[in-house]
Amino acid sequence: MAGEKNKEKLILDSAVSLFTSKGYLATRMEDVAKSAGISKGLTYFYFKNKEDLFMALTKKAFDQFKDEFRDVYRSKGKSGLEMLSDLMVKIVAFAKANQVYYDAILNFLDLLKKYNNPETRKLIDPKTMESVHFQKLLEIHHEPAKIGSMMVSQGIKDGSIRAELQPEITFYTVWSMIIGYEKMLGPIDYEGKDLKIHPENWEPGFLRLMQEMLKGTIQATKKTTVQGSLF
Amino acid sequence: MAGEKNKEKLILDSAVSLFTSKGYLATRMEDVAKSAGISKGLTYFYFKNKEDLFMALTKKAFDQFKDEFRDVYRSKGKSGLEMLSDLMVKIVAFAKANQVYYDAILNFLDLLKKYNNPETRKLIDPKTMESVHFQKLLEIHHEPAKIGSMMVSQGIKDGSIRAELQPEITFYTVWSMIIGYEKMLGPIDYEGKDLKIHPENWEPGFLRLMQEMLKGTIQATKKTTVQGSLF
Amino acid sequence: MAGEKNKEKLILDSAVSLFTSKGYLATRMEDVAKSAGISKGLTYFYFKNKEDLFMALTKKAFDQFKDEFRDVYRSKGKSGLEMLSDLMVKIVAFAKANQVYYDAILNFLDLLKKYNNPETRKLIDPKTMESVHFQKLLEIHHEPAKIGSMMVSQGIKDGSIRAELQPEITFYTVWSMIIGYEKMLGPIDYEGKDLKIHPENWEPGFLRLMQEMLKGTIQATKKTTVQGSLF
Amino acid sequence: MAGEKNKEKLILDSAVSLFTSKGYLATRMEDVAKSAGISKGLTYFYFKNKEDLFMALTKKAFDQFKDEFRDVYRSKGKSGLEMLSDLMVKIVAFAKANQVYYDAILNFLDLLKKYNNPETRKLIDPKTMESVHFQKLLEIHHEPAKIGSMMVSQGIKDGSIRAELQPEITFYTVWSMIIGYEKMLGPIDYEGKDLKIHPENWEPGFLRLMQEMLKGTIQATKKTTVQGSLF
DNA sequence: AATGAATGAGTCTTCATTCAT
DNA sequence: TATGAATGAAGACTCATTCAT
Numbered sequence A, B, C, D: 001m002a003g004e005k006n007k008e009k010l011i012l013d014s015a016v017s018l019f020t021s022k023g024y025l026a027t028r029m030e031d032v033a034k035s036a037g038i039s040k041g042l043t044y045f046y047f048k049n050k051e052d053l054f055m056a057l058t059k060k061a062f063d064q065f066k067d068e069f070r071d072v073y074r075s076k077g078k079s080g081l082e083m084l085s086d087l088m089v090k091i092v093a094f095a096k097a098n099q100v101y102y103d104a105i106l107n108f109l110d111l112l113k114k115y116n117n118p119e120t121r122k123l124i125d126p127k128t129m130e131s132v133h134f135q136k137l138l139e140i141h142h143e144p145a146k147i148g149s150m151m152v153s154q155g156i157k158d159g160s161i162r163a164e165l166q167p168e169i170t171f172y173t174v175w176s177m178i179i180g181y182e183k184m185l186g187p188i189d190y191e192g193k194d195l196k197i198h199p200e201n202w203e204p205g206f207l208r209l210m211q212e213m214l215k216g217t218i219q220a221t222k223k224t225t226v227q228g229s230l231f
Numbered sequence E: 001a002a003t004g005a006a007t008g009a010g011t012c013t014t015c016a017t018t019c020a021t
Numbered sequence F: 001t002a003t004g005a006a007t008g009a010a011g012a013c014t015c016a017t018t019c020a021t
Helices: A007-022 A029-036 A040-046 A050-074 A080-097 A099-116 A126-130 A132-140 A143-157 A167-188 A199-214 B003-022 B029-036 B040-046 B050-074 B080-097 B099-116 B126-130 B132-140 B143-157 B167-188 B199-214 C007-022 C029-036 C040-046 C050-074 C080-097 C099-116 C126-130 C132-140 C143-157 C167-188 C199-214 D003-022 D029-036 D040-046 D050-074 D080-097 D099-116 D126-130 D132-140 D143-157 D167-188 D199-214
Strands: none
Touching: A007 A029, A007 A040, A007 A050, A007 A099, A029 A040, A029 A050, A050 A080, A050 A099, A050 A126, A050 A132, A050 A143, A080 A099, A080 A143, A080 A167, A080 A199, A099 A132, A099 B167, A126 A132, A143 A167, A167 A199, A167 B099, A167 B167, A167 B199, A199 B167, A199 B199, B003 B029, B003 B040, B003 B050, B003 B099, B029 B040, B029 B050, B050 B080, B050 B099, B050 B126, B050 B132, B050 B143, B080 B099, B080 B143, B080 B167, B080 B199, B099 B132, B126 B132, B143 B167, B167 B199, C007 C029, C007 C040, C007 C050, C007 C099, C029 C040, C029 C050, C050 C080, C050 C099, C050 C126, C050 C132, C050 C143, C080 C099, C080 C143, C080 C167, C080 C199, C099 C132, C099 D167, C126 C132, C143 C167, C167 C199, C167 D099, C167 D167, C167 D199, C199 D167, C199 D199, D003 D029, D003 D040, D003 D050, D003 D099, D029 D040, D029 D050, D050 D080, D050 D099, D050 D126, D050 D132, D050 D143, D080 D099, D080 D143, D080 D167, D080 D199, D099 D132, D126 D132, D143 D167, D167 D199
């Protein structure tokens, strides 16, 4: 159709779509090609192999993820805590709206853990290691976190976040909480016999804990609450 | 004879060992059989298929996970917060010592998320759905969380944890933080240009945040700290 | 049909048949399997890969080749020169009757040349190097030559071959001549404008040269000629 | 311009270089193009396909091979046997210095054998048959042999080679011996348990046999030996 | 003459799973 | 229970070749 512009993007988009509906493993390169309206061979012209394609997708995921961070950081007239709260909302929304991207990011974090441990580095697929996009990711993956940390710094400066907190550590803690939260949605959604927890019940509690963790002195008066719903 | 149950255990142990060293995908059923010293065919006598084997492994992981919870809960003379703190240490240690089990548990949480969403339930491998062990897991997976919640209740009762916290929600929040923490160890280990964070730096901050989240009134005087190192 | 005895042999025979009619490259593993009446997978059960199958075939070729040598060497009442002459006839006949085997042997000689040169050894397909049959061939390939050399020794002892000749060197020279002869049949068969050479013309001259090369003192009287036609 | 023929030569040279280092099969047309500094498409402008390129290369090999023959034949003041001896040295040197060319020549001889046999002619790749260069080769391939035969005739005339030998037959026999010699270098290099033969040992014996095969009456007095080393 | 994106037939290879014994 | 030969669907990847520009 109208998609003659960028073959690379076309392939990537097809991959996202197919990974979403069938999963990475169940998606064959030929499916991707067909869905993109091109030949199988051309897919290999643009991406060295399936892993490389997935790493390219992951790279795109990180870029987009970073954009979300940037958008929040650029918003005027917000305190650091408000930005951080907004960011949390955005991240959760991003995870919901772009499952494949979000999973790709989490998968990359796992890769990173293996990569950083000499013992486990060899477990990483050589194809992955050789991917240019993987190498690029190694360079840029911390960028979102960097922006997130800047939000915390901002919060400390404007008094919305406790002064004694260390920006990077604080941001990573928040992010890790969100990641855990996302993972936890599985069991939380479960209708156990004795344990009746639903996201709707968890949400406010989770949020309150998080905010109290961060709140600085100003908060007592201004009484900031998260804008929009996290969930 | 007494041999049956042993064979099953033998297979499972072999699987754990191989999944650890090569990963689930790279491990072939034949490898498992060979490592267990039995024939390929017999593996299929004890486990319907590879997915079923993995679900059995996951079940075992949950059992062992639950034992850790129980052990902590049984310890005498500890406040709720102390138990929770001990539990955190135990979980992190468990994750480190039993990577495959821990990954299996996280994988099950992902499955659960898909399972609970009618839209995504169909993405679950039919082999998984048919597994007896998967069905069993659906019944018992909340047990660890149940014990964890009891610790929070205990903490509220003994004043070590804020009274206004809801036990289940609080426990899941704590657990989700630990899960996120684990996931985050990948990027945290990274030596970025501007962002110099290492697990050793993150640890204390993460812990403090967590404890302050929970601390009740007693704490001011008793000054509880986590026993042992989380990491 | 009746071929239920030895699958390995069945596959090998199918391979020979197909390599003969289509060539090694043009023959797909699936063809071999189909021709053998088995599944593609089973072919890989018996042979690691296509190269391995080819090396197994080469091994068989050498075995059979060696048998020809042994048969000649065992023949009673023959002088060394007569045995050597018989052998030449046999080799040429073998080459004609078992083209694939003969080509496999020549191919192995090429491999050997590469293998013995550290500079070119890396040009050998890793699959070939890893083949058990290739390793076996490295051990046994000289056996035919050993028997051939024994024939020369015999000839020197019985006076049918010049005493000053060195057995191994002489045998290898003879064998190399046969190999060259075989290779040369291509152009010799050609109807050039100026050069009218046909195998029938070449044959006697080639033979005479060869025999004169070897003849000892006894020959003058006994007037031995090659039994049967070389060609 | 003068560029056309240069491009063709450029491609051919690149092909030789790559075939030498990686082999024909492992060399992709794209590699050849890249190495020649041109586009893949242009390669197909100059050569119909990969086979055609290889046949062009073979043609060049024959031309160069023939030049070697001519050079020897032109040398003044040499007897026929001396020329033939010189030629042998040259051929072996050529094989060593231009492996790809030499292999291409041998490959052509195999093709010729198939071509001359109606049964096997159909086994030749149609691409090869259609190649202009292959057709040309059919016409000119005997030229080196023609010159070689003239050397033998010369030797017979000047008494350095036995009068009873037939020139063509004799030359082909000599050539075939050299071909066989080359092929045999593989196993000869092998350190067998019982068979300790090395090229250095084989050389003199091989040469002596060859010379005695040819020597005429004059030789007894003149005592010609091969000039330079064959190996 | 020259480019290089695009094609797609062609093949090897893997491995979970079955089943006759 | 136990074996392991046998199956066959599935899929990644290559590369000679074409052709619009």
